[in-house]
Amino acid sequence: MRSIYGVLIFVFFLSSTALAQKNKVEGKVIDPQGTPVSGASVLLKGTVRGVQTDLQGNFEIKDFPAGKYDLVVSLVGFESQERSFSIGEKETKNLDITLTEEEYLLSEFSISASRGILGQGNMPEVSDFQINAGKKNEVIKLAEIDANLAMNNSRQIFGRTPGISIWENDGSGIQLGVASRGLSPNRSWEFNVRMNGYDITPDPMGYPEAYFTPPMEVVEEIQIIRGASSLQYGPQFGGLMNFVLRKPDKSTRFTAESINTVGSNGLFSTFNYIGGTEGKWNYTAYYQKRRGEGWRENGFFNTDHAHVEVNYAASNRLKLGYEMTYMTTETQQPGGLTDAQFGENSQQSSRSRNWFNTPWFIPSLSAEYLVSPNTKLSWKAFGTFAERNSVGFMRPINQEDDLGNRQVDRDFYTTYGTELRLQHNYQLFGQEQTLMSGLRYFNGAIDRKQLGTGTTGSEMDFSVVDGDFRRDLDFTNINLAAFAENVLRFNEKLLFTAGIRLENIQSNMEGQLNISNGNPQILTPATRTRTFALLGLGAEYHVGKSTEFYTNFSQAYRPVLISDLTPPATTDVIDPNLQDARGYNFDFGYRGKVASYLNFDLSYFFLNYDNRIGTLAQANADGSIFNFRTNLGRSVSQGFEGYVEFDPITAFVGSSRYGYLHLFASVAVINATYKDFVVTSVSNGEIAERNLAGNEVENAPRNINRFGATYKYGKFSMTWQMSDISETFSDASNTVEPNAAATVGLIPAYQVQDLSASWNVWKQHSLKAGVNNLTDERYFTRRAGGYPGPGIMPADGRTFYLTLGLKF
Template identity: 30%
Template sequence: MKRLYRLSALLLVGSTSAFSQTVSPQGQSTSDAPVLEEITVYGEAEGDSVIQNPFLAPVEGTKVFAGKRATVIDLDALPKVQANNYRQALALTPGLLFSEETTPLVSLGYRGIGEPHRMQFMQVLKDGIPIHADPFGYPEAYYTPPLDTVDRIEFIRGGGSLMYGPQPGGALNYITYMPNRESPFSFRTQNIVGSDDLFSSYTAVDGTLGSLGYYGYFNHRESNGFREANSDYRLDGGHFKLAWDIDADTRLIFGFDGYEEEHGEPGGLTASDFAKNPDKTTRFNDQFRLKRYAGTLELQHTFQPGTELSVKSWAGYYQRWSKRQRGGGFGTLPTGANASTNSIENQEFYTFGFEPRVRHDWEAWGNTHTLAAGMQFYYLTSPRQDQRGFEPDADNGITTQDSLRETVYGSLFVENKFTFGKLSITPGFRMEMINQSVNVQNYNPATGALTSEAARADFEAQPLFGLGISYDLGSDTELYANVSQSYRTTVFSEAIVAETGVTTTDAGPSVGWNYEIGYRGTPRTWITYDTSLFLVDLDNRFGLNGNVLRSVGRSINYGWDGAMQVDVIGLADQLNGTNNVERIGSLNVYANATLLQAKLYGGPNDGATPQYAPEYIIRTGLIYNLKNKVKISFLGTFVDDHFADDAQTANRFIPGYMTWDLTAEVKVTKNFTAMAGLNNVFDESYYSRVRNDGIDPGYGRNFYVGGSFQF
């Protein structure tokens, strides 16, 4: 069967097929290069449904994408994705592993590079601004934008560290909606209900008055969850954005986010309990709460055609709070004396960042070349307090540890796209400078007396180099190649170890090289493809070996990504000289696959396969679209066996699984659209995530129905 799967994977390739359009400040759409005398905002207004090119342009604004493996995840290609279902959102994108869980939080892995938990090995951004709790000392993305508010997601593989900073797993950049430039006021509300008392609501207003555009939304989602108890969640989020065209060459964009979320943590299971009852709860008192408030300000200015400036600044407050009952073990109920107490953790993050970027086109040797450069300054102060509660569900208790963490970061970066006819060569350089400090005070959990103090400060200076090459073969096809460095900084938990009995030895940054060569294109309106070979070499991987936090060696992960999408009705039109797409719509057959081989070298797990590195991930299915009035998708995901730890421990084994989702969206009238979906159609019993507390089961068959009203 494995051989059959591998053979199938070699035959399957996929992505989205469509033409890209960008939105100018005046709201005009064009698939040509933007008019340089005006500022171009690469995003759509809320409610637009233009399916964009799956490949980013060589240069967009102040950023150079030439020679990078950069793709677009355009949610308009599918029926509206509900309840932040990333299994559906990633249907057309190879290489990303969705580690599903019972909570509304998101975990994504990439090509077997580290644990997917909270996307900690990836750079995660919203409109180009990092949204990890702290991208350096605590790179966990507890907050991600509701997909209802996202125009598209840009995923940059090789070269992501040169463009945005550390993390070897690439960069995921959520591009959110811009104000509607063609109307003074528009309104949209979307509401759905579903299994396990799911209720999701999204309401947005936007428009433009004179030179001022505005966009605001409120999002609410709640559910009791599918576990027996303590899997309920509730989240509320809002956003407000103003875009002011000061003149034809200058624009200011102001944004503010508010987000609060809380959920129960029903605990993990053993393999035998999962087989008997995957809905079982083993933790009845554990809870998690999150708050995030952030403001952003961006200046866009065109000095002259081909010379642009972007200056972004941001400041925010982030709070992560949890309480977890003590006692118990892997998939077991808390027992013994410890079960009458709990651990309470409160972390706060106060952040400030500033990033100017400039792009300048220059002429030489009969061609136009593009220089992109900039810098970033980032500051964080982060207090953390740990307490011991004396009830299983206590919200406060006696302080066991107080710590104060600080990060000061600066970077300088430059890339230049040299163009020689159809060939472009883009060398890049980034200099990273990070100073982290941690001060910890430990207290006796019974008396509250101070027992010890510790302090540590680390400065890291990390140069990064990269080179991208692209050759235009004509007919919207190209060859590309990229080699670039990446790295992962030392995080706070590796600098000062909080867990009793755990020691650290050789904490230091992990440094890697990413290599990729591929061929992609949209030679006809009915076909899109992208195929590449890759290798990721990551040295000084950090992990827990017994009670020692240390380097667990070097990993080399290599393989093949392939993606293809074919509109069979469009193909028939071309063969027969007909125009049935306009009459009956398009039927896209898509498939994409990642074949992966990964191995650890040196360290305690020499020769083992790294965690979350399945040999294949295959996605395939059908997407029907009739003039954006009717959209129906049938989406399949196939994932091979793999392990959730580097030591390949028996209870961390994740069996292969296969899921299918059926979703639909029908525009009933000009103002009303009906939506419905059946997730995990064949009720696959599976799990894709295992943590220290046990197996986190996947969601069985579930449904939703609802609709949206707009004017």
């Protein structure tokens, strides 16, 4: 933490100290009516130097070499302006710019003029070092939606994103559990989860569970690319989920913001942010503190987040950056419930001694270099130094806590990686084409210590009374990858994409599995190496300037995970030829906007998931039974995803002095079934075999529907939202009647409503308030087989929150 405080002092120094200036270009950006245009991008063409206009439309760029430049001013909805100028040493040049409104293509990030259809958009065909053309993608703009951001409320944040299933059992907001297209929401592990483009999970190749989530108050947008992201990012089947943090303010030397929230069950959250630009430097930093008692008994949480980012324009062509993020948590886990307990009182808890802790440190270095006006390079180096710690009574939930020694499990993650990307634009067929290529190296090490004998106390204490863990395993994953993808434009309407990714993965496992009768059970060290290629094709056809058809086919994979390589017992056998799960994603859709009052994205998807891993009972020559972990079969998810948002007032009236009403629907119909999946059971020493073909995939609701309405009047906004989720099964056998431990059984359908409002007052200050789970629905989305259960994990009932935001 000392290093964080040191950087904070440094950026404060930057904000108050004027650096030596070589020269300066300044001016004001207005529209044809003379109104200042704020938030416009002002860039010195062919360089990395750029700023944004402030609330009065003013801008300044200083401390750059003398010479001749082209100043480019742009903002979505306006025609870009380019102005040439020359400047000498220590000279100040004044350039005022007038922007004219323009009808723009869908390939630009669309913002509706109706002031309400803002929270959900699509990514441009090509963004910095990223090809998005032909891919199913969404951009969630956090600042434009009414939601409980202090608690990272997932169903509100993803309310307009069709097909997102959510495990709503972590009311603390520390971890997100989301998935799409019939995949498992378990800590979002079917997504490739990144922040600002770099990894934040322990190991995407071996343990992709997302224990860390940045505070939504600092997230500018969430980028989601479905399975077609596999070429540029690798695993997983679910695609990419990238949290883009708010960048340093380029319109001022210094800005500060404080967002403070209070709410039900002792909730208190304070988020404090600074940022600014001074000459060649820009910086940002935040600190968030959040704590509360939780909606359920024994649900205490206490979290701290801190982040610093500093960027430096070393020259007109080279920009350097450094980021570091730190999180620490203290979470009491109320555990699961039986079905009877849930029916009696879903707030109760019979586990008062279960605790969870995840210290997380993520540093990152970056560089961006403009080789030429058409070619640029991006380099990122990153690491994750973190822990996952738990202590508690882990027996089935229908067994009473005996108040004896608890079980301690600890993971230690030490990972680092680097990615180099090149973006090159060239001319062909009279059109600008784009080639994207990249190299990746990743090294992940996990030290897993489990089955430790903990204390008999009730506090968060991860000490082991005998000083040892019965299970002590070491895993390493080394990944080398290279990719290339090209956008080929034939004319203004039609484009194709094609790409390939080459992967090499080396996994190693060794250590002690358990101690039996005082004798250590040592695993035979195992190393697995594989090399393979993934292919992808896509296309877009622009029907007009604002609508398009898109389609994509991309191969995908999921590497064999640590859990797949770790037998639960020494008698179990791992298939030496165990293969990574392979398959593909296919999308076909139509998206766009009609004038300024209708946004839509309607699509069909098909996800083929082959080589799914499971366990079969096998017989030895002597008749003894053992479990054999191998690739068992295939599942398919297919269906419809639709998002529509409509502004009837703008459509039928045009403008209104009484405000605007925006209606949205996010609808998904998902048919996720097993096609061929052999399983076995043992009865009276005999092995019985059956096939799950035709069974529904577990944790895959057939219908995921969310509807809402937003009313906007001036600086006031209010949103009502309803989530309507169908029933689903908790296991692949599609068990309906729950077992005694409540780990399997039907997960019933539910409806839950939320109401949120915001009011921007006193210029940049704001008030926000809301009610989550308006009707106090009692429901659950998950039956856990282990931690943080086992048993039913209830979702939160009705809660309230009030937020005051101050900006200076």
